[in-house]
Amino acid sequence: MIPLTDGRPLIAKRSPDEIAAIRAACQIVSLVHSALARHIAPGVSTATLDELAEETILAHSATPAFKGYHGFPASICASINAEAVHGFPRPAPLQEGDVLCVDVGVKLDGWFGDGAFTLAVGSLAPDVDRLLRATERALDAGVRAAVPGGRLSDISHAVETVAIEAGVAVIQEYGGHGIGRELHEEPHIPNHGAPGRGPRLQAGQVIAIEPIFSLGSPEVVVDDDGWTTRTKDGSAAAHFEHTVAITAEGPQMLTQPRTAAIGTD
Numbered sequence: 001m002i003p004l005t006d007g008r009p010l011i012a013k014r015s016p017d018e019i020a021a022i023r024a025a026c027q028i029v030s031l032v033h034s035a036l037a038r039h040i041a042p043g044v045s046t047a048t049l050d051e052l053a054e055e056t057i058l059a060h061s062a063t064p065a066f067k068g069y070h071g072f073p074a075s076i077c078a079s080i081n082a083e084a085v086h087g088f089p090r091p092a093p094l095q096e097g098d099v100l101c102v103d104v105g106v107k108l109d110g111w112f113g114d115g116a117f118t119l120a121v122g123s124l125a126p127d128v129d130r131l132l133r134a135t136e137r138a139l140d141a142g143v144r145a146a147v148p149g150g151r152l153s154d155i156s157h158a159v160e161t162v163a164i165e166a167g168v169a170v171i172q173e174y175g176g177h178g179i180g181r182e183l184h185e186e187p188h189i190p191n192h193g194a195p196g197r198g199p200r201l202q203a204g205q206v207i208a209i210e211p212i213f214s215l216g217s218p219e220v221v222v223d224d225d226g227w228t229t230r231t232k233d234g235s236a237a238a239h240f241e242h243t244v245a246i247t248a249e250g251p252q253m254l255t256q257p258r259t260a261a262i263g264t265d
């Protein structure tokens with residue numbers, strides 16, 4: 001990363017080989033997602049899911065990127081119901097009807113991948129279904145805006161537009177980010193705002209896009225643990241994230257499953 005004269009770093013550009021290396025880390029994120037999704041059920045604890053995630057990451061000769069990151073204690077963030085992001089895995093079993101956001105980061109050969117998804121545990125209430133669909137649709141919209149020649153805030157605007165249409169709130173304190181040699185690189189990518197602003201997007205840039213929405217208030221509070229972030233009004237939150245490479249052929253979701261890319265379990 002080369003600093004500009006005004007001190008702002010450029011958004012790093014990666015070679016095809018470097019993008020392939022980031023994709024390899026991201027494919028482990030995807031494998032962990034699949035493994036966790038198969039195990040999420042009432043009665044299963046997020047501590048158990050964390051162990052499964054860590055075993056899966058280590059089995060692929062990679063490192064859990066979150067564990068120890070600024071003191072974060074686990075390999076996954078597991079945020080339940082009103083918890084929006086950065087929840088700690090815990091021994092208490094998941095309950096029927098819980099909404100679970102899982103965020104996974106992997107480091108492989110010096111490159112990072114990052115991805116998140118949200119699932120209802122057991123039955124899915126209609127309003128939670130609306131929240132989950134909107135958040136996932138917003139991620140898709142953000143990804144489609146990640147094209148060479150576009151501007152960074154085109155992604156932000158695409159994400160926010162879906163939230164407005166769906167009648168859900170954008171939790172504005174958090175957003176996407178550059179990723180590659182570090183888990184979090186420049187730029188920060190807000191999930192709201194007018195289009196046509198910010199740096200111009202270029203082929204070779206790799207970013208994590210991650211809408212975080214709530215069914216009620218957009219306001220959040222952080223617990224005394226310094227991490228767990230929950231909606232102020234207690235309403236459910238959802239979080240979806242892909243690591244995305246901007247290429248001349250269009251955006252590539254590096255954390256998207258590629259069944260033939262590496263092992264299936």
Ligand code: MG
Nearest residue numbers: 114208210241
């Ligand atoms: Mg992220």
